[in-house]
Amino acid sequence: MSAILIQNISKTYPGKVPVIALQDISIQVNKGELFGLIGPDGAGKTTLFRILTTLLVADKGDAFVEGLDVKKNFLQIREKIGYMPGKFSLYQDLSIEENLSFFARVFNTTVEKNYDLIKDIYVQIEPFRKRRAGKLSGGMKQKLALCCALIHKPTVLFLDEPTTGVDPVSRKEFWDMLARLKEQGITIMVSTPYMDEASLCDKIALIQAGEILSVNTPKQITDEYPFKLYSVRSKNNYKLLQHLRNQKEINSCYIFGEHLHVTFKKEMIKIDEVEIKEIEPGIEDCFIYLMNKHENYSN
Numbered sequence: 001m002s003a004i005l006i007q008n009i010s011k012t013y014p015g016k017v018p019v020i021a022l023q024d025i026s027i028q029v030n031k032g033e034l035f036g037l038i039g040p041d042g043a044g045k046t047t048l049f050r051i052l053t054t055l056l057v058a059d060k061g062d063a064f065v066e067g068l069d070v071k072k073n074f075l076q077i078r079e080k081i082g083y084m085p086g087k088f089s090l091y092q093d094l095s096i097e098e099n100l101s102f103f104a105r106v107f108n109t110t111v112e113k114n115y116d117l118i119k120d121i122y123v124q125i126e127p128f129r130k131r132r133a134g135k136l137s138g139g140m141k142q143k144l145a146l147c148c149a150l151i152h153k154p155t156v157l158f159l160d161e162p163t164t165g166v167d168p169v170s171r172k173e174f175w176d177m178l179a180r181l182k183e184q185g186i187t188i189m190v191s192t193p194y195m196d197e198a199s200l201c202d203k204i205a206l207i208q209a210g211e212i213l214s215v216n217t218p219k220q221i222t223d224e225y226p227f228k229l230y231s232v233r234s235k236n237n238y239k240l241l242q243h244l245r246n247q248k249e250i251n252s253c254y255i256f257g258e259h260l261h262v263t264f265k266k267e268m269i270k271i272d273e274v275e276i277k278e279i280e281p282g283i284e285d286c287f288i289y290l291m292n293k294h295e296n297y298s299n
Contacts (some may be wrong), residue, residue: 001067003156003187004029004052009061011047012175012212022210025061029189029203034182036201037191038283044210046086049160052189053083065156079107085222086161086191088141092134096125099133100151107152118147121177139170142183146177154299157181159190163197177202195284206287211292218283225289227251227263233275240274254288261285273291285289 006027018144023042029035037045050056054074065077065212090099102109103113115122125143128136131142142162149157159178163171163271175197178188180237190201198204199218199262206213206221237260244253244262261279268276281289 001031001032002028002064003031003066004035004189005064006048006052007062007064007299009051009058009063011044011046011051011056011058015261020210022051022058025207025210025212027205027212027215030238031185031187032182032185034188034190034202036204037207038193038195038196038204038287039191039207040193042209043207045207047210048161048207049083049085049158049189049191053081053158054078058082062263080093080151082152082154083147084145084157084159084162086164088133090133090141090145090148095130096136096192097098097129098146099144103148104151104229109152114151114153117153118150120180120236121150121296122148124173128261138166139173140159141176142170143177146174150181154186156187157189160256161190161191161193163192163194171197195282195287198283204283206283206290208287208291208294211294213287213294221283222281227289228268229275229281229285230262230264230268231256231279231280232260232271233258234260234273240271244271252289252292257282 006025009022011022011027013021025048037048037197039045046297047056051058052064052065052070054070054077057071066080070077089104094102100111121143125140128140133141136144163174166174178190182188201218203215203217204221232240237255241253241255241260244250244260249265249269251265253262
């Protein structure tokens with residue numbers, strides 16, 4: 001049985017120039033799965049999360065969380081889910097201790113009753129329990145927000161870009177925490193603009209401009225990349241980029257850090273004075289390929 005079922009969801013924000021946030025989205029997330037919604041800012045991730053957490057109503061389509069309709073059964077759903085929005089939304093003037101107690105009372109429970117679920121996270125912020133939330137570092141705010149989202153023992157957890165703006169060490173710690181929560185049977189749906197985090201999920205959906213490009217396991221998505229991919233490096237990558245993009249034999253060419261990622265229409269052509277080697281495609285390579293394919297199909 002699916003924990004989250006999304007069927008043909010669409011949402012447009014009205015205005016002088018209407019903004020299409022979601023276009024006919026369909027996704028299924030299985031119970032106990034760690035599912036990633038991967039895409040850049042403005043792709044529609046937050047809109048979808050707000051619909052699933054009953055904070056926003058879709059224009060079209062249906063969505064179910066734990067078998068409950070997000071429109072008809074919103075009160076029951078709110079008791080079953082934990083939600084961590086992208087923007088830090090706890091009470092800045094309350095301490096760590098006071099925020100936890102407040103959210104526990106909202107859900108008619110206590111910190112002590114569900115302490116086993118949050119203890120691995122709480123021990124890292126417990127030394128600062130008297131500190132106001134507004135004075136915490138980004139990583140500490142993240143851990144506190146996760147504790148508050150878990151305090152009523154939800155069965156489904158929604159995390160909207162939880163690692164944005166957080167240092168690399170805190171990012172790794174956060175994903176380690178998610179892995180431990182998954183082991184306890186909690187279904188987790190997490191959105192992120194970081195393509196490298198996709199490999200940490202059981203299954204992912206790639207989303208761009210409100211449309212789903214692909215839904216599959218990270219490995220299956222990279223296995224379906226249709227070209228041989230090469231990493232190319234020269235003394236002047238920008239100049240090389242301009243040169244290669246003007247060559248009819250080149251299928252695609254993009255800058256990735258200190259290298260160019262290049263595919264050829266047929267066979268690899270000779271390129272003078274460069275380092276070149278064949279590499280395995282990553283999720284970002286697949287995202288760019290699928291995005292371009294979708295745009296060409298739409299046009």
